[in-house]
Amino acid sequence: MYRLYCETRHKEQAVTVASSTVYCELFRTEFNLAFHNPSKDRYDFCVSFENLSLDEKNKQMHLYDDHHRNKARVQEKKIKDKEESRTNKKKLSVCFDLQEVLMTPHSNASVLFYKRKLNTFNLSLYDLGSGQAVCNVWHEGIAARGSNEIGSCVFDYLKC
Structure with a gap:
């Protein structure tokens, strides 16, 4: 984000930008936001x-x-496999993961918190060779999160 901030400031105005330390400190104190490494x-x-x-x-x-x-x-x-897929365009190496189920709507209000929520799924596919990623998002009203749904997403990815 700091890099994007620097690029944006230079494009908009020819001014010096704050150091990364100042940027992070303002981010924490003025906006009460912080970064964390996602858990594995x-x-x-x-x-x-x-x-x-x-x-x-x-x-x-x-x-x-x-x-x-x-x-x-x-x-x-x-x-x-990653190196081979970068050098050999006929070889494809892809990692995919069904990420954490998203509960929709999301709220801490007690009335809404205990009501029935709609599960939303996100299957991410990442091409190790090209570095391109694709996300497939659907909710439980459309389909479940079983092997047929995962297989359909992977099949659609391979067709493209």
Whole structure:
């Protein structure tokens, strides 16, 4: 956002811009806004392993180590596929994720908070080679969030 602020200020007026420190401080104090890193999904296995007793952790350590070796192997494969899709235009590498369900309407008012809400879904697809992203958004009145819906979104993406 700071970069966009600088670009906009230079285009609109030929004036000097505030430093990133001043920009962030004003953003926090004047507008009461802050940035945060989004949380990542965690595997159930990792979360349950962290909550085990020391004896149970020792018993399942080999499974935990296998899990992390597999994770590293998959990351290496993803990096390789990404590079191949950048150099070979006949190869396509895409990651997709059904993001958190959005409750519509969203409000903290007690009357509205407990009323029936409409679930809205967002399936994001990201082309690792080109860096292009596509979002498919629908609500539960149109379709559910099952394998048929996900498959239809992926199929539509591949058709284009």
